[in-house]
Amino acid sequence: MTRLPRTLTPVYTALIVYASLHPFSGWRDTAISPLAFLTTDWPQYWTAFDMVANVLAYLPLGLLLTLALQRAPGQWLAAVMATLLGGLLSFCVEAIQTWLPSRVPSNLDLACNMLGTALGALLALALGRWLTGTLTRLQRRLAPTPHIEVAVVLVGLWLFTLLSPETFLFGAGDLRHLFDIPPAVAYAPSSFFALEAGIVFCNTIAIGLIVRSLLAPQQASLALLGSFFIAALAVRTGAAMILLGPQQAFDWLTPGAGLGFSVGVLLLSLCLLLPPAGRVAIAGMMLMAGTVLVNIAPANPYSVVVLNVWKQGHFLNFNGLTRLTASLWPFLALPCLSLFGRRR
Known part of the structure; x- marks a missing residue:
């Protein structure tokens, strides 16, 4: 069961990508640089709901990435790597949203996503041993089946x-x-x-x-x-x-x-x-x-x-x-x- 974080991580990543780029239609060249959102002002219209949702969406990713990288030398290195990978994922989907007319790339979303990933990584550091022990105990309750x-x-x-x-x-x-x-x-x-x-x-x-x-x-x-x-x-x-x-x-x-x-x-x-x-x-x-x-x-x-x-x-x-x-x-x-x- 200790392999579960490594199995869940790509699945959860795929869910984030799909949710971020849905409905995958109307692609067009907007003549805007995909990096332009990094230097623009923060969105004029935003809600607390959107900010909290963006943080919470990436929190499990930070948790899973840190647990999946627990073999890295040092717990903090795993947390830093997880935060950087989560930020890279958010940056990529925000940049791709430039070509989706129904989506608006936002540096505020990127910041909230990175915050969520970092919080998830910290949560993994705080609860990592307990989670690993719990997953190991659950492993004993499962059928002895490969994968x-x-x-x-x-x-x-x-x-x-x-x-x-x-x-x-x-x-x-x-x-x-x-x-x-x-x-x-x-x-x-x-x-x-x-x-x-x-x-x-x-x-x-x-x-x-x-x-x-x-x-x-x-x-x-x-x-x-x-x-x-x-x-x-x-x-x-x-x-x-x-x-x-x-x-x-x-x-x-x-x-x-x-x-x-x-x-x-x-x-x-x-x-x-x-x-x-x-x-x-x-x-x-x-x-x-x-x-x-x-x-x-x-x-x-x-x-x-x-x-x-x-x-x-x-x-x-x-x-x-x-x-x-x-x-x-x-x-x-x-x-x-x-x-x-x-x-x-």
């Missing part, structure tokens, strides 16, 4: 997809928005109910079996899996509460989602009795079935309203990031299932 940290990161990305309140509960793999493909089925209450229940049912079993496969045999328990699903639903509820308002915190709990989750949990408890190969096979089938269903499901009128409300705020780029992660997740998870058939 198990990759699967742990994928489960973390699955939890990240739940931050998008517009998507189906546990629904991932929807590619239609990437290719402008219209829904295959017209909206009707009955068909929407059935497809939503099927999506939640399939993905409940798939993610449950994937999490079970991560755990060492002596660590697996229904209570632990139950805690995982409680945490997942808490993430979904908290995201909706923060992004949309407290009155919409439990809008994900529709009749279809409730039915699919309830039946999925019951069948999952039976699938846990299967041998490892059987669990992996069913997880793969449920993952593929859920992906097919989410791509033929009719558009949810509620999701359209949610997306319009959300995009009016500060979360446009965050929305694009969560949707892309949700779209690609099953196609990353399927190859990962092959790891669970291997042992050290």
Whole structure:
């Protein structure tokens, strides 16, 4: 598990790059030097929210980089290197934003990003030994599978997809928005109910079996899996509460989602009795079935309203990031299932 920071660092870096350059369209030559933002005055219009968000976005990067570089001679050298690398990343994306008409490069953003990286590096220095010890103890609870940290990161990305309140509960793999493909089925209450229940049912079993496969045999328990699903639903509820308002915190709990989750949990408890190969096979089938269903499901009128409300705020780029992660997740998870058939 001590390899986890080195695995997470490139993943988190890719997320930052995508969020910083989203929507990746409208590129043009503005006849402005990409370095001009370094010498301009600070932006006339800025908000405390933007500054805090820029600091917090790079804080985990500083933490991860410092932990990943802990083999460097001296803890402070690792922290300094992490801060410089975080600043270099921020400088590069700010410079590239010069060619994106929807983005404005800012020296204030660069300063906030570097501050966040430095704070993350200091946090790693303060908590490094505790974090390393905790990760080592967690390693003992995981299955003896090569590159198990990759699967742990994928489960973390699955939890990240739940931050998008517009998507189906546990629904991932929807590619239609990437290719402008219209829904295959017209909206009707009955068909929407059935497809939503099927999506939640399939993905409940798939993610449950994937999490079970991560755990060492002596660590697996229904209570632990139950805690995982409680945490997942808490993430979904908290995201909706923060992004949309407290009155919409439990809008994900529709009749279809409730039915699919309830039946999925019951069948999952039976699938846990299967041998490892059987669990992996069913997880793969449920993952593929859920992906097919989410791509033929009719558009949810509620999701359209949610997306319009959300995009009016500060979360446009965050929305694009969560949707892309949700779209690609099953196609990353399927190859990962092959790891669970291997042992050290």
